[in-house]
Amino acid sequence: MPTATRPPLLSQQTRYEVRLPEFDGPLDLLLRLIEKNELEITKIALADVADQYLAYVRSAEQRPNVGDIAAFLVVAAKLLYIKSQQLLPKSPIKQAPEEEEAEDVGEELVRRLQEYQAIKVAARELRRREESGERSFLRAAHTVEVKSSFEDYGLSGVSIEQLTALARRRTQLAMSLDASARPRTPSPIQPWRVSVAARLKELHSWLKQRRRYTFAEVLAAHHAPTRLAHAQEEVVTFLALLELIRHRQAQVEQEEPFGEIYISDGHF
Numbered sequence: 001m002p003t004a005t006r007p008p009l010l011s012q013q014t015r016y017e018v019r020l021p022e023f024d025g026p027l028d029l030l031l032r033l034i035e036k037n038e039l040e041i042t043k044i045a046l047a048d049v050a051d052q053y054l055a056y057v058r059s060a061e062q063r064p065n066v067g068d069i070a071a072f073l074v075v076a077a078k079l080l081y082i083k084s085q086q087l088l089p090k091s092p093i094k095q096a097p098e099e100e101e102a103e104d105v106g107e108e109l110v111r112r113l114q115e116y117q118a119i120k121v122a123a124r125e126l127r128r129r130e131e132s133g134e135r136s137f138l139r140a141a142h143t144v145e146v147k148s149s150f151e152d153y154g155l156s157g158v159s160i161e162q163l164t165a166l167a168r169r170r171t172q173l174a175m176s177l178d179a180s181a182r183p184r185t186p187s188p189i190q191p192w193r194v195s196v197a198a199r200l201k202e203l204h205s206w207l208k209q210r211r212r213y214t215f216a217e218v219l220a221a222h223h224a225p226t227r228l229a230h231a232q233e234e235v236v237t238f239l240a241l242l243e244l245i246r247h248r249q250a251q252v253e254q255e256e257p258f259g260e261i262y263i264s265d266g267h268f
Contacts, residue, residue: 018049027053027075034082041083050076081108162258167238170219174230194232199240207250207265215241215252215261 022043023030030049033039053072057063206213218237241263244250248266255262 018052020044020048027072031075031078034079041079042086044079044083046076046079046083049079162254163238163261165258166215166261167234170216171231171234174219174234175227194229194236196236196239196243199236200243203237203240203244204249207244207263212262212264215263218263 017025018027018030023033023039027049030039030044034041034044053076057069203218206218218241219234241250241252244266245252250263250266253262253264254260
């Protein structure tokens with residue numbers, strides 16, 4: 001077992017010796033023997049070395065100065081680096097000559113500390129983005145294709161915009177006529193009830209009597225007493241007509257844009 005005969009790195013005032021089964025002596029001598037391959041680093045328990053030094057510091061009558069503690073850390077770091085190189089798998093890449101591949105342990109530690117600091121900065125940035133919702137992505141709305149015409153229901157050449165515009169014009173005209181004929185004195189409001197089912201039966205009966213009507217004739221066939229009732233008539237008639245078209249019991253034609261709409265029996 002090697003013994004301590006060379007002067008240590010630590011000062012004589014705070015000198016201590018490492019006592020291990022494989023070595024007994026100053027720490028700096030242990031490092032030199034390992035660097036010269038006179039002692040196998042894999043047989044040295046570095047945890048015991050650290051524990052002994054901590055016990056030495058606690059039991060010392062005078063606390064070691066900063067320089068002694070720094071010297072111990074340098075030696076311990078070198079030992080740890082050498083042992084890690086021995087224990088870790090060797091790289092398959094061809095190694096450079098020993099004198100060129102030897103790297104200062106202090107510089108290596110600084111480099112790794114810088115890498116660790118960069119990782120911490122990146123981790124803080126990722127956490128900030130998560131907390132602020134920057135990692136969330138909105139899904140684009142699904143585009144729904146809407147047919148602009150009723151060709152499947154027998155409405156050749158008639159678009160929904162044209163039907164809506166015509167119904168709006170008829171409603172506005174009826175409202176203006178109702179406003180001009182409205183009496184000056186208040187009159188009691190009479191209930192006005194109309195259903196799509198009733199209007200559907202009525203239109204179906206009309207198409208049996210005559211095969212062709214204009215949309216204006218259908219709208220003008222009902223005289224509601226008030227503007228609100230007239231609007232109800234317009235909407236109910238329009239819905240009933242669409243229902244007939246859906247069941248292919250009627251079809252609609254228009255000879256020109258915004259022209260008259262003709263309704264005829266769908267069974268022919």
